[in-house]
Amino acid sequence: xxxxxxxxxxxxxxxxxxxxxxxxxxxxxxxxxxxxxxxxxxxxxxxxxxxxxxxxxxxxxxxxxxxxxxxxxxxxxxxxxxxxxxxxxxxxxxxxxxxxxxxxxxxxxxxxxxxxxxxxxxxxxxxxxxxxxxxxxxxxxxxxxxxxxxxxxxxxxxxxxxxxxxxxxxxxxxxxxxxxxxxxxxxxxxxxxxxxxxxxxxxxxxxxxxxxxxxxxxxxxxxxxxxxxxxxxxxxxxxxxxxxxxxxxxxxxxxxxxxxxxxxxxxxxxxxxxxxxxxxxxxxxxxxxxxxxxxxxxxxxxxxxxxxxxxxxxxxxxxxxxxxxxxxxxxxxxxxxxxxxx
Amino acid sequence: xxxxxxxxxxxxxxxxxxxxxxxxxxxxxxxxxxxxxxxxxxxxxxxxxxxxxxxxxxxxxxxxxxxxxxxxxxxxxxxxxxxxxxxxxxxxxxxxxxxxxxxxxxxxxxxxxxxxxxxxxxxxxxxxxxxxxxxxxxxxxxxxxxxxxxxxxxxxxxxxxxxxxxxxxxxxxxxxxxxxxxxxxxxxxxxxxxxxxxxxxxxxxxxxxxxxxxxxxxxxxxxxxxxxxxxxxxxxxxxxxxxxxxxxxxxxxxxxxxxxxxxxxxxxxxxxxxxxxxxxxxxxxxxxxxxxxxxxxxxxxxxxxxxxxxxxxxxxxxxxxxxxxxxxxxxxx
Numbered sequence: 020x021x022x023x024x025x026x027x028x029x030x031x032x033x034x035x036x037x038x039x040x041x042x043x044x045x046x047x048x049x050x051x052x053x054x055x056x057x058x059x060x061x062x063x064x065x066x067x068x069x070x071x072x073x074x075x076x077x078x079x080x081x082x083x084x085x086x087x088x089x090x091x092x093x094x095x096x097x098x099x100x101x102x103x104x105x106x107x108x109x110x111x112x113x114x115x116x117x118x119x120x121x122x123x124x125x126x127x128x129x130x131x132x133x134x135x136x137x138x139x140x141x142x143x144x145x146x147x148x149x150x151x152x153x154x155x156x157x158x159x160x161x162x163x164x165x166x167x168x169x170x171x172x173x174x175x176x177x178x179x180x181x182x183x184x185x186x187x188x189x190x191x192x193x194x195x196x197x198x199x200x201x202x203x204x205x206x207x208x209x210x211x212x213x214x215x216x217x218x219x220x221x222x223x224x225x226x227x228x229x230x231x232x233x234x235x236x237x238x239x240x241x242x243x244x245x246x247x248x249x250x251x252x253x254x255x256x257x258x259x260x261x262x263x264x265x266x267x268x269x270x271x272x273x274x275x276x277x278x279x280x281x282x283x284x285x286x287x288x289x290x291x292x293x294x295x296x297x298x299x300x301x302x303x304x305x306x307x308x309x310x311x312x313x314x315x316x317x318x319x320x321x322x323x324x325x326x327x328x329x330x331x332x333x334x335x336x337x338x339x340x341x342x343x344x345x346x347x348x349x350x351x352x353x354x355x356x357x358x359x360x361x
Numbered sequence: 362x363x364x365x366x367x368x369x370x371x372x373x374x375x376x377x378x379x380x381x382x383x384x385x386x387x388x389x390x391x392x393x394x395x396x397x398x399x400x401x402x403x404x405x406x407x408x409x410x411x412x413x414x415x416x417x418x419x420x421x422x423x424x425x426x427x428x429x430x431x432x433x434x435x436x437x438x439x440x441x442x443x444x445x446x447x448x449x450x451x452x453x454x455x456x457x458x459x460x461x462x463x464x465x466x467x468x469x470x471x472x473x474x475x476x477x478x479x480x481x482x483x484x485x486x487x488x489x490x491x492x493x494x495x496x497x498x499x500x501x502x503x504x505x506x507x508x509x510x511x512x513x514x515x516x517x518x519x520x521x522x523x524x525x526x527x528x529x530x531x532x533x534x535x536x537x538x539x540x541x542x543x544x545x546x547x548x549x550x551x552x553x554x555x556x557x558x559x560x561x562x563x564x565x566x567x568x569x570x571x572x573x574x575x576x577x578x579x580x581x582x583x584x585x586x587x588x589x590x591x592x593x594x595x596x597x598x599x600x601x602x603x604x605x606x607x608x609x610x611x612x613x614x615x616x617x618x619x620x621x622x623x624x625x626x627x628x629x630x631x632x633x634x635x636x637x638x639x640x641x642x643x644x645x646x647x648x649x650x651x652x653x654x655x656x657x658x659x660x661x662x663x664x665x666x667x668x669x670x671x672x673x674x675x676x677x678x679x680x681x682x683x684x685x686x687x688x689x690x691x692x693x694x
Contacts, residue, residue, distance in 0.1 A: 073551035074522075180643045210406040210644075211578050215622035215637040222636070237551065244624035244634060268629045281556035282626050283585035297560065298553045301521045
């Protein structure tokens, strides 16, 4: 079953997605949105790779690009060893069978006029998987696997609760027996008590089918729980990347640290505010971003060099990558250095 | 127990909605009391009555189909449920104001933000146009909006989500209300911006002594902001205590579930991960609540008693109450 990709199911190299903006008038050229600007990552088979970031960081665009659902400006995407960026027509269609998506909003991502069974069956119809009788059997089997009753296939989306609708979305994603599932904020539209149900289901299915997930989220608690490896994105770039334990135990980039310390938690109630980084302002616009480090305008530790020179993403510990001038080879992040100096 | 008379007191509030599927009791025996300068958190899933409690306090429940069946909402001793509509218009925005989840839809897109803040002040305090605009600028500065003199003339669409929520806070606090109701104020915002908004709310509370009711589904947010927590389920208060007490010692199975089902971010994550605790099932439809505890169908500890009779709140600790038969001192009767 293993294809040409070796240990890695998905390999993304220097991926760029730029969007041209319309000209405001004939004299001024339109700007360019650098939604994803040269990111590289690899996803191990059977693992969950998380991309975290705030709105506008490009995390969703990065995931859609991996599915070729947005035009790719440059770089390479290899799924199972096959270069996706050059594919078109039937070949692309064939590859898409291996990669499916679960969307954020289970209300708008299901066609309200279709019955639940037909929604789950549709990808198989479109991709000619098996004969019609097999497809019906598979729908029943999928309903069972995601925790719905097979007879519920006859109901319409509005007759389900939010959590059940997301189960339908998961069943639809599984229909073509994909290897990679892109989960774009799959639980953030759900009630807290329901989130756990869906996260447990995703892990169960991963184990059962050997699935690989590309998991997009802004919720650090969820990401820490479900992902094996994590990339932190800021304004179209990866600023830090590591396995889950290393990233949270020793966040190196000031932005990662700011994200981690912004999460409200019960524990910090007693701990006070020590070591917290509060970012000022909002993320800047990805249209013509600043020349040096993109985080420099909001970074409390930025020095001259950060505004002039772009830091490269480099490995500072085994498997732990960071792009920050201020992180030395001794792995002391700027926020720790600042705390130590006081 | 408290020496001072509460600023806001809600007693035994009952609200019903008539629907096609029967009468839904959306609030049942809700009671709360709030002291000046304090923050009360209300937590629960959607459909538990959190927002309805806020709307009832403001008397913004649409009647019909809604109906406030019983209870009292006392602000400094005055029962707002008996007040005239004219009096309520004075109260809203002046004594009690509210900020909402989606700052874009709660701002008027065709007026500048300065006009919108100034309108509140003009109506409630009778300031002139000029003075009210000055107040608007002063409020924008107070909520740390840079270049307030310029931005006061801008429109909502020219601002980011975080900025808009700052404008909402400026507007809500412009008349120095004694109570601010914040209904999921940061749910639509990024975490770093959420942290800024929480810091701002705390700072403004320290300056003005406003009491805050914070409604949220996020136990973490509540933990960071609130002094006291009320957990609601299907229109009832199921547990209530000081924040530290409820976090360290949750008693109601629903509260325990709410705390356990969320993957918490650990500073040193364990390498192995077990399955998350689930609360099975969903919030029941409010039209067919039986006579028993409404959480019983989702509860691991449910007994026949739970299914037949709704528990009243039992004292389970110092100033800590849980509405669950597990804590009936007399034992399951």
